[in-house]
Amino acid sequence: MKSKSLPILIILVLFTNLLAACNLPTRDPGNSALTPTPNYLQTAQGMVAMTLTQLSEAITDQSATLVIAQTGGQPPDEHGYPMIIVSKEMNCREGTSTSFPKVGILEAGSQTEVFGMDINRQYFLIRNPDNPQDFCWIWGYYATPLGETTNLPLFTPMPTPMSTLTPDPPADFYTIYTKLDACVGWYLELKIWNTGNTVWSSGSLVARDLVTKAETPVRVSNQFEDWMGCTSTSLIQNDLAPGESGSIHTHDFIDNPRGHTILVMVTLCTLNGLAGTCLTKDVTFTP
Numbered sequence: 570m571k572s573k574s575l576p577i578l579i580i581l582v583l584f585t586n587l588l589a590a591c592n593l594p595t596r597d598p599g600n601s602a603l604t605p606t607p608n609y610l611q612t613a614q615g616m617v618a619m620t621l622t623q624l625s626e627a628i629t630d631q632s633a634t635l636v637i638a639q640t641g642g643q644p645p646d647e648h649g650y651p652m653i654i655v656s657k658e659m660n661c662r663e664g665t666s667t668s669f670p671k672v673g674i675l676e677a678g679s680q681t682e683v684f685g686m687d688i689n690r691q692y693f694l695i696r697n698p699d700n701p702q703d704f705c706w707i708w709g710y711y712a713t714p715l716g717e718t719t720n721l722p723l724f725t726p727m728p729t730p731m732s733t734l735t736p737d738p739p740a741d742f743y744t745i746y747t748k749l750d751a752c753v754g755w756y757l758e759l760k761i762w763n764t765g766n767t768v769w770s771s772g773s774l775v776a777r778d779l780v781t782k783a784e785t786p787v788r789v790s791n792q793f794e795d796w797m798g799c800t801s802t803s804l805i806q807n808d809l810a811p812g813e814s815g816s817i818h819t820h821d822f823i824d825n826p827r828g829h830t831i832l833v834m835v836t837l838c839t840l841n842g843l844a845g846t847c848l849t850k851d852v853t854f855t856p
Contacts (some may be wrong), residue, residue, distance in 0.1 A: 634738040650682040651716030653693060657810065659712070661705035665692040667766065667811060673699035675707055680715065685722040695722065710768065710810065740848055741765035742809075744835050747816065752799040754821030756785075757831065757856060761793065761817060763809040767846065769837040770808045776819040779853075780829040785820040788809045793817055809837075830855050 661673035665687045675681065675698045684704065685694040693712055697703040743762045750756060757776055763769055771791045777784045793815025795804040806815045819833065832853050839845035 575669065597769070606764055616635055644848045647691070651683055651714055651718050652680050653678045653683050653712040653714050655707070655712050657711040659707045660812070661695065661697055661707050663742070665706050665707060671707050672703070672705050673697040678723065683718060685719060685724050686721050688725055690758065739765055740767040740846060742769065742848065742850070744850065744852055746852065746854040746856065748826060750796065750798060752821060754823050755825050756819050756821045757833065757834065758796060758816055758818040759836070759852070760814060761809065761834065761835070762814045763811050766811055767839055768808050768810050769839065770845070771838045772817050773832055773843055774817060774819045774837045776822070776831055776833045778829050779832055780828045781824065785822060788820045789843055790817060805815050
């Protein structure tokens, strides 16, 4: 008569071995290191890590613009955010006007990613060039997109800081006499600063010697440049954006006006050829 306990014993041994095989982690008999995690587990862990990284980055981006309310637009496609390149040095500000503090500077010729635009599509939201962990706004006048920007998120303007609850300055400029120089005759050079909120694209000068009553012809220019004698230097600007400065000079006097009181009428306009919105100011000095 065969014993009935043998089959039961065999089942118990097989069950015990199965449990031992399921205990993780196991050790390789020839190596003290842990047995590597199976590939499918590594893949799952990698996906979780990637998701958390993306979530962290999203939270960082949102916290930097927490006070801005998104009003429209679609997220960028799989190719990433579009780039822009700036043709002039640009101030990067906390908000979308000159009322906000400057927090960084984007050098002329620089390229950078764009993460959004204001609802008027006049300013770009970029990483702060001086602090990549933060974000700031640059004026889009001198920025050229290098990719499609129509799908960028649009943001409502941030409230103007309480400490500067004043409107943007109107179109304006400030000018001073800088030098008297000679070419065919004698001309005067003036320095102009754009202290308003528009771009000056052209200007004119007419000078009058209040001692001899001599007057120069009106000189019209579509650029702002320094001169040395009869030659223009390399300091040439096609226009003056808010905060920028440049030089402009008169036509020649026949006689040297040094030591005489001079009255110069300066006119700046927003378009070439003295077109658009114009502003005229008089300045008096003695060279």
